Amino acid sequence: MAVAIQLRGVTKRFLTPSGGVYTALRDLNLTVEPGEFCAVVGPTGCGKSTTLGLISGLEPPSEGEVDVFGQPVKGIAGGLGYMFQTDAVFPWKTVLENVAAGPRYRGMSHREARVKARDWITRVGLAGFEDRYPYQLSGGMRKRVALAQSLINGPRILLMDEPFSALDVQTRSLMETELLSLWSATSASVVFVTHDLEEAISLSDRVFVLTAGPGTVKSTYKVDLPRPRNVAEIRFNPRFIEIYEEIWKDLKDEVLVSYERQKRGAA
Amino acid sequence: MSVRSAARLNLAANAPAEQAGRPASDLATGRRQQARRRRLAVYGLRLLLGVAIVVGWELGARAGVIDKFFWSQPSDIAATLWRWVTEGTDLGPLSDQVLVTMEETVGGFFVGSIFGVIFGVVLGSNRLLSDVLSPYIKGANAIPRVVVGALFAVSLGLDIKSKIATASVLVFFVVFFNAFQGVREVDRNLVANARILGANTRQLTTEIVIPSALSWIVASLHTSFGLALVGAVVGELFGAYQGVGELIYESKNLFDTSGVFAGMALLAAIALVAEALISELEKRLITWRPPVATETRI
Numbered sequence: 001m002a003v004a005i006q007l008r009g010v011t012k013r014f015l016t017p018s019g020g021v022y023t024a025l026r027d028l029n030l031t032v033e034p035g036e037f038c039a040v041v042g043p044t045g046c047g048k049s050t051t052l053g054l055i056s057g058l059e060p061p062s063e064g065e066v067d068v069f070g071q072p073v074k075g076i077a078g079g080l081g082y083m084f085q086t087d088a089v090f091p092w093k094t095v096l097e098n099v100a101a102g103p104r105y106r107g108m109s110h111r112e113a114r115v116k117a118r119d120w121i122t123r124v125g126l127a128g129f130e131d132r133y134p135y136q137l138s139g140g141m142r143k144r145v146a147l148a149q150s151l152i153n154g155p156r157i158l159l160m161d162e163p164f165s166a167l168d169v170q171t172r173s174l175m176e177t178e179l180l181s182l183w184s185a186t187s188a189s190v191v192f193v194t195h196d197l198e199e200a201i202s203l204s205d206r207v208f209v210l211t212a213g214p215g216t217v218k219s220t221y222k223v224d225l226p227r228p229r230n231v232a233e234i235r236f237n238p239r240f241i242e243i244y245e246e247i248w249k250d251l252k253d254e255v256l257v258s259y260e261r262q263k264r265g266a267a
Numbered sequence: 268m269s270v271r272s273a274a275r276l277n278l279a280a281n282a283p284a285e286q287a288g289r290p291a292s293d294l295a296t297g298r299r300q301q302a303r304r305r306r307l308a309v310y311g312l313r314l315l316l317g318v319a320i321v322v323g324w325e326l327g328a329r330a331g332v333i334d335k336f337f338w339s340q341p342s343d344i345a346a347t348l349w350r351w352v353t354e355g356t357d358l359g360p361l362s363d364q365v366l367v368t369m370e371e372t373v374g375g376f377f378v379g380s381i382f383g384v385i386f387g388v389v390l391g392s393n394r395l396l397s398d399v400l401s402p403y404i405k406g407a408n409a410i411p412r413v414v415v416g417a418l419f420a421v422s423l424g425l426d427i428k429s430k431i432a433t434a435s436v437l438v439f440f441v442v443f444f445n446a447f448q449g450v451r452e453v454d455r456n457l458v459a460n461a462r463i464l465g466a467n468t469r470q471l472t473t474e475i476v477i478p479s480a481l482s483w484i485v486a487s488l489h490t491s492f493g494l495a496l497v498g499a500v501v502g503e504l505f506g507a508y509q510g511v512g513e514l515i516y517e518s519k520n521l522f523d524t525s526g527v528f529a530g531m532a533l534l535a536a537i538a539l540v541a542e543a544l545i546s547e548l549e550k551r552l553i554t555w556r557p558p559v560a561t562e563t564r565i
Contacts, residue, residue, distance in 0.1 A: 056463060058459055058462070058463075076462055076463060078465070080463060081463070082459070082460065082463040084456050084459070084460060086456055087456075088454075088456040088457055088459070088460035089460075090457060090460075090461075090474070090475065090478075091555055091556075092478040092479075092481075092553075092555040093474075093555070101461070101464055101466075101474070102464040102465060105461070105464050105465035105466045105467070105470055106465040133554070133555040134555075135555065135556065135557045149460075149464065153464065153465070
């Protein structure tokens with residue numbers, strides 16, 4: 001079977017407003033197997049989010065190739081879910097309309113889409129909130145809406161860009177556990193971008209460490225912790241701590257490099 | 268800020284005190300009473316200010332401090348209004364004058380708003396078109412637009428058409444710029460999300476771009492209804508058979524300042540009623556926003 005996602009020698013440059021060229025990613029190689037949960041960690045500004053933009057087809061690479069299930073990415077691929085870092089639920093739609101949006105855009109009738117949406121709203125634990133508008137929900141609940149919105153389309157690939165970074169610690173670990181249980185019922189490959197190593201290890205099968213920008217894969221780690229996992233408790237597992245220490249040694253250098261640069265930039 | 272939101276803010280500010288010893292229901296009742304007292308005080312002071320101005324004006328005019336001939340006096344203005352209501356104006360029944368002006372205003376408001384929204388959305392989503400047209404639009408916007416009233420009075424005649432045209436030109440630019448800005452300011456994340464979810468260009472426009480621009484557009488309707496009224500009245504001043512503006516013009520020609528003031532009072536009443544209607548419309552159109560945000564106007 002073809003790999004789910006493959007990035008080969010990918011470089012991404014942006015034009016800065018002042019006319020310069022900013023290289024976000026440099027010669028990046030990355031492979032994700034079908035059904036695999038991968039986390040991408042790295043210091044601030046190393047191009048983690050850019051990677052997701054390339055896989056989704058929202059942004060084309062400057063050099064290199066991006067393949068999804070063996071097909072080169074041209075424009076936005078179908079079968080893809082994307083959870084954004086900031087709130088991207090539609091503020092003028094109710095919870096029900098928000099979740100039903102995907103199926104409707106893909107040609108399902110209003111009525112069918114609503115039935116399907118109700119089911120997903122129940123699955124993410126928002127039953128009874130169908131008619132609320134996003135402003136009437138808490139941050140955690142809005143994330144649940146976004147999760148249902150992404151999963152309802154039955155994506156083969158789910159891209160997540162620090163989706164829980166704005167949540168408080170308790171809500172966050174609840175959402176993480178819930179994400180894992182929802183994901184285990186699908187066969188989706190996940191690319192989960194985060195700057196939080198603990199989150200990366202507790203969720204994923206493999207962790208990619210990116211270098212300080214321009215980002216490229218520095219090293220890859222396999223996380224051989226048993227599933228199903230309880231995110232709130234797995235961090236006490238001795239193996240978890242071992243893996244954490246191993247990856248952190250690697251990541252620390254990059255974080256320091258990035259920090260030094262920021263200090264110099266600010267000075 | 269409206270009285271209601273002031274009361275609400277007041278409640279919110281005191282909320283942490285809820286944790287104190289007294290039972291919550293007690294505190295809530297106390298707070299409600301406090302809010303009601305405040306509301307009454309504001310209404311009372313408003314009334315007092317209005318009475319003070321009217322009485323001061325009347326007494327000033329009677330004592331000769333204020334020249335009645337130029338500045339009239341409240342009792343004369345009220346008498347003029349009363350005469351218009353009971354006996355009709357020189358131009359016919361008062362209701363006809365008010366209705367004509369309303370018709371012109373509402374007509375101009377709708378025509379201008381519809382064109383403003385269409386042009387705003389189209390130009391907002393088409394960068395080439397907006398780049399090509401922008402110097403012309405900026406130029407047209409720089410002209411004091413009430414002067415087109417003169418042009419329309421000649422080209423469209425002295426009846427209702429020329430007033431609607433004048434009013435709609437004034438309305439158009441305000442709504443246009445807001446719709447344009449609204450479309451430009453659409454959250455990139457929302458667009459990306461909709462595209463990922465599978466929205467096509469038409470769905471992006473109707474479900475993301477327009478709803479997002481709607482709060483800008485609706486906000487502009489408050490200003491633009493006022494401008495529609497300005498357009499209608501200015502149109503009437505350039506030449507008309509009927510309307511409140513024409514009534515003011517006639518009164519001016521007769522050196523009847525009471526008539527001018529009476530006309531102004533009528534226009535103020537029309538504007539206030541319209542403002543209330545638009546606020547209601549706003550509430551209906553934009554249900555998805557937290558209610559407090561819509562009440563930050565005066």
